[in-house]
Amino acid sequence: MPFKKKAGLLLVLFFVICSRMHGQNQAVADSLEQIYTSGNFEEKDRLRLLNALAANHPDPENSLRFSEELLRKAKAMDSTKRVIGAYLQKGNALRLKGNLSQALESFYKGVELAEAEESDKDLALFYIAMAAVYSGMGNAQNTIRYYKNGIKIFKERGDSLLYATSLENLGDEYNLNLAKPDSALLFFKESGPIFKAFDYKIGMAYNLGNMGLAYAQLGQNTIAEENISGAISLLEELGDYYPICVYLTYMADMYVQRDDLDAAFGYAERSLELAQQFGLKDQISDANLKLSELYEKKGDAQESLKYYKRHITFRDSVKNITDVQNMANLEVARKQVEVDLLNQKQENQRIVVIATAIALFLIGLLAFGLYRRNRFIRKTKQIIEKERDRSVTLLLNVLPKDTADELKENGKVVAKKFESVTVLFTDFKGFTHYSENLDPEKLVETIGFYFTKFDDIMEKYGLEKIKTIGDSYMCAGGLPYPTEDHAHKMVLAAFEIMDFVKEAKRNSQEGQIHFDTRIGINTGMVVAGVVGSKKFSYDIWGDTVNVASRMETMAEPGRINVSANTYELIKDIADVEYRGEIQVKNRGMMKMYYVNAIKNGSHKKDLVNK
Secondary structure, eight states, rough: OOOOOOOOOOOHHHHHHTTTOOOOHHHHHHHHHHHHHTTSSSSSGGGHHHHHHHOOOOOHHHHHHHHHHHHHHHHHHTHHHHHHHHHHHHHHHHHHTTHHHHHHHHHHHHHHHHTTTTHHHHHHHHHHHHHHHHHTTTHHHHHHHHHHHHHHHHHHTTTTHHHHHHHHHHHHHHHSSSSOOHHHHHHHHHHHHHHHHOHHHHHHHHHHHHHHHHHHHHTTTHHHHHHHHHHHHHHHTTOOHHHHHHHHHHHHHHHTTTOOOHHHHHHHHHHHHHHHHHOOOOHHHHHHHHHHHHHHHOOHHHHHHHHHHHHHHHHHHHOHHHHHHHHHHHHHHHHHHHHHHHHHHHHHHHHHHHHHOOOHHHHHHHHHHHHHHHHHHHHHHHHHHHHHHHHHHHHHHHSOHHHHHHHHHSSOOOOOEEEEEEEEEEEETTTTHHHHHHHHHHHHHHHHHHHHHHHHHHHHHOOOOOOOOOOEEEEEESSSOOOOOOOHHHHHHHHHHHHHHHHHHHHTTTTOOOOOOOEEEEEEEEEEEEESSSSSSEEEEHHHHHHHHHHHHTSTTOEEEEHHHHHHHTTTEEEEEEEEEEEETEEEEEEEEEEEEESSSSSOOOOOGO
16 A cells, blocks of 8 residues: 555645745735735725735635635626636635535536636646545545646646646655655656746745655655755745645654654654644644654553544544434434324324314315325335435444444444454555556446455455555454454455455456455554544554555565564464565564465465465
């Protein structure tokens, strides 16, 4: 699995370019705000001034306030051009605040107007903006698609600075979300000279920082630190604090690798302080997580847990579980419907008694009406029961049963810590190539064929599927019900996955798609809970998950790579090949093992000779 991106960096830069300003500088924003507040400007300049304030204010809350005012004024003045700009700035501010779904909603409205006006440039701006939001959601397919759409338009128009910025964004995606730093550096080396040619300081700052992150991914820490330090210095001059917070957490990672925890703490605490000062929820969450990891390395479990809880709190505030609360409200509403229907039935019966005393004709008429009413009530109750059963079934398909029960009973789920859990990651060799060249429906059908079988294997061994991300499949054993043999079961499941993938490859017809897979496994402590905004899901977090992802990344196709923790639990039941200590990104040297066979069992396979 690729290294997970901590936060989107370049959309802010993109809107600064669009507004033709010189960076998100606090002094510039203060000056603009003073002019606007004083009213010392001509009315014809109001919309332009509001647009500049929305684009350049470093505080996302204030940026949102000015963009919403711009939207209201632009609509009142029937200025389509400024309405389009308002949707762009509003979406950007919402993204920085962590409200990703609302940001997309604003961008989609802007796209409709840009298409109606046949404004290619505005359309390209929205494509790049939407790509950054999808990147924050972890949707790599949409991210790459929208970036490429925007880049194509800018290149055709000859908009060099916007073209360079889009390349910078795309390189950021390849580096941190797709774990392809070599590809990312190609984009950065093309965009960097363009920024220098325009003497565009903030572009040069982001380019330095992103190249530093790419070199860090490649393990070249000296040049990485030089680039990131230079970027931070430039950004401090420009007053752009969002990316500073991100770069500071990476600096903390570098000093952890050097065993300099004091310096690492300093960078992480500085990141948290800036994020809190400017209300950047994503970075508050990331900084708390980094401090939790640092205290764990220091051996201070109590402080580590405290910061981890704060990380979860701010993570959930960005991706809140409103659907969970709505489900509880829905149950109450359904109960009220049943009570109302019962009261209505009693009222109808009283009407029948009164009608009997009036006339036989009315009795017959009302009896017929009552019959139809009762039939409606019965059908309504049946629909309610059917929908309740359906909602319960859907809930059990998404969450473990005890988690679903807690959700229905309390309207929320409390995160739980599990001391020993085995986590498995898989992905397919060459998937990116296929995804770029194959018909989408065929690609989804093929992935579904593999993942459906993986689901069956998980159910067979009593393991918990966590989620799929693109071509990656993630599962865990030992939760939500702790067990002692989760590592053993996970290895057995891994062999069955390998057998199935190989069998599918052997039986594939000419022209059919088939994959090779690699598997990584690690065992350790995790925290599990429910997350989501419009949709909720059961997920796990912790260093154990990150190491499991690294095990998969470092595996060869067709091999099962396990960590030292997992090896200690399975060494008596498996034939294991020691690989030695291998350098791992952000982890240093780690022992790794290939599992070649299960001893004395029906699953014994010689993977080396397959």
